Amino acid sequence: MASNRRLPGVLRQFAEERDWQQFHTPKNLAMALAGEVGELLAELQWLTPEQAAAVMDEPEAGARVRAEIGDVMIYLTRLADVLGIDLEEAARAKLAEVAVRYPVEQAKGSAAKR
Template sequence: MNDLTAQLRAFAEDRDWQQFHTPKNLAMALAGEVGELLAELQWLTPEQAAAVMDDPEAGARVRAEVGDVMIYLTRLADVLGIDLEAAAVTKLAEVAVRYPVQQVKGSATKR
């Protein structure tokens, strides 16, 4: 993660784009890219969505959109000073407490 963060920071700095990389702008760009990822899967059946990477063209589009999402999320975390990996680990620990295995296994009910 540190290497990717450094590469993205340098990419923005080299182009003098950090002035545009405000938290609001990055969050909006992230939401847009998530929307583009959703558009790739929107009308697929669950089975088609699970197999989307088997299709070279569709898989390439999905891979590109996932890449865009990762780039904007990583850049947003960097600008806000968030350790992305630590944030995810902390969140996972919180969710594990909220959803104990013995109480929720096999259920999608939200608590």
């Protein structure tokens, strides 16, 4: 399986082989991503917090959640690639920003938004 660093190239090639890059505009990819996130949410929507935490213990439900997370990853990765964004770099930069906004000594154990 491709590492997260190689996945953009694998997905780019997949789209090019099918001549799909013409459809992979930022708007279309963002809309597709939102749709897939909705499908993931639908799998968890009516579960209790305990059921949601254990969803992967249920073979059928776990397979559906895994598939939806795969779809989310594919569209997020394609969107980032089309926009020229390195996902890992973007996530690390965001984490550094959040660490400043939520220092451990002030945020530990609190879900309060700043």
